[in-house]
Amino acid sequence: MPHTLATHRYLTLAEGLFGPLTSKTANSAIRYLPERIVAVLDSSQAGQTVQKVLGFGGAIPVVGTIEEGLRGAPTALLVGIAPQGGQLPEAWRGVLAAAIAAGLDVVSGLHFYLGDDPELAALAERAGVQIVDLRKPPSALPVSHGLARDVEPLTVLTVGTDCNIGKMTAALQVRDALRTRGARVGFAATGQTGILIEGWGIAVDSVVADFISGAAERLVLQACHGNDIVLVEGQGSLVHPGYSGVTLGLLHGTLPDAMILCHLPSRTFPYGGNGAYSWMPLPGPPDAVRLCEAMVEPLKPSRVIAVSLNTWDLTDAQARDAIARAEDETGLPATDPVRFDPAPLVDAVLAEQARKAERREAGRGGSGG
Numbered sequence: 001m002p003h004t005l006a007t008h009r010y011l012t013l014a015e016g017l018f019g020p021l022t023s024k025t026a027n028s029a030i031r032y033l034p035e036r037i038v039a040v041l042d043s044s045q046a047g048q049t050v051q052k053v054l055g056f057g058g059a060i061p062v063v064g065t066i067e068e069g070l071r072g073a074p075t076a077l078l079v080g081i082a083p084q085g086g087q088l089p090e091a092w093r094g095v096l097a098a099a100i101a102a103g104l105d106v107v108s109g110l111h112f113y114l115g116d117d118p119e120l121a122a123l124a125e126r127a128g129v130q131i132v133d134l135r136k137p138p139s140a141l142p143v144s145h146g147l148a149r150d151v152e153p154l155t156v157l158t159v160g161t162d163c164n165i166g167k168m169t170a171a172l173q174v175r176d177a178l179r180t181r182g183a184r185v186g187f188a189a190t191g192q193t194g195i196l197i198e199g200w201g202i203a204v205d206s207v208v209a210d211f212i213s214g215a216a217e218r219l220v221l222q223a224c225h226g227n228d229i230v231l232v233e234g235q236g237s238l239v240h241p242g243y244s245g246v247t248l249g250l251l252h253g254t255l256p257d258a259m260i261l262c263h264l265p266s267r268t269f270p271y272g273g274n275g276a277y278s279w280m281p282l283p284g285p286p287d288a289v290r291l292c293e294a295m296v297e298p299l300k301p302s303r304v305i306a307v308s309l310n311t312w313d314l315t316d317a318q319a320r321d322a323i324a325r326a327e328d329e330t331g332l333p334a335t336d337p338v339r340f341d342p343a344p345l346v347d348a349v350l351a352e353q354a355r356k357a358e359r360r361e362a363g364r365g366g367s368g369g
Helices: 024-032 050-054 066-070 090-101 118-127 167-180 192-198 209-224 244-254 285-296 316-330 343-368
Strands: 010-013 037-041 076-079 105-108 131-133 154-160 185-188 229-232 258-263 303-309
Touching: 010 024, 010 066, 010 090, 024 037, 024 050, 024 076, 024 167, 024 192, 037 050, 037 066, 066 090, 076 090, 090 105, 090 118, 118 131, 154 167, 154 244, 154 285, 154 303, 154 343, 167 185, 167 192, 167 229, 167 258, 167 343, 185 209, 209 229, 209 244, 244 285, 258 285, 258 343, 285 303, 285 316, 303 316, 303 343
Parallel strands: 010 037, 010 076, 076 105, 105 131, 154 229, 154 258, 185 229, 258 303
Antiparallel strands: none
């Protein structure tokens, strides 16, 4: 029986780049699918454990060769890093070919679609294995028509002061905590890593610009089925010079009832480009709150209800100071939902859900009078 995203056991490729900020897909798979990660392939750190490299993940080994990785009986090779621009480094071709020859499926989140590469596609066909390109969008996406505006479940979008600061992680931490409280929660994955974890979604940064909002709208409508709350994985930042387009498309396509602002206190200028954006200071949480609310207000009133901080590079004392400062500056509940209890974010979501239910009931009562 063929494996799916929900059943694969992964040998995760992070060659030369396995680390807290440089291997986002690998790190998230280790955090949320640890029982299905057999090893990480990075010859520069072979012999260590993921716990040693990342500070979490336990005894999952870091190996130096495909042959070592195969000892854990993986069923697929997961490309766990995305180089600048998302293209395929030529040095990886040998690793991918060896994995395919060993009978592994290949799951990739690159912008470069491995399944469209003639050489790799031919190798996969001969070996009888699949290449899954997580970022490849579905065909015939619509433009947005504002259909997400009036869905019954509470819709919450994670937004950020920058890219790569934990918008997906914040949404997943809140999702898991809400479910422990008995809430019916849908998670709408909008990036390759979220799709890997959730098993479905659309990578909106690979969608033609006119259809980003339509893709986001489709995700919300799908995630509503059987759920009372929908959490949408955010992307980029409204002020990032490289990625603001996808952020605005998500905001206008999802038309959220509420937003959670994500922030990395130690970040002072936009991420990426090897310091190419160092000329631009990032806005702090108060300015980001105002900007996000203003950008959606003409379409639908929506407010930021909480602040999620990423304090991985701070001491506990520094992290608690950053949380207190964010609360003082914004007047909103704040926490680091990975390092500490996500309860402040969860409480904010549940309170907003109750307010939406009250408004809906009041509207029904008024129309029936």
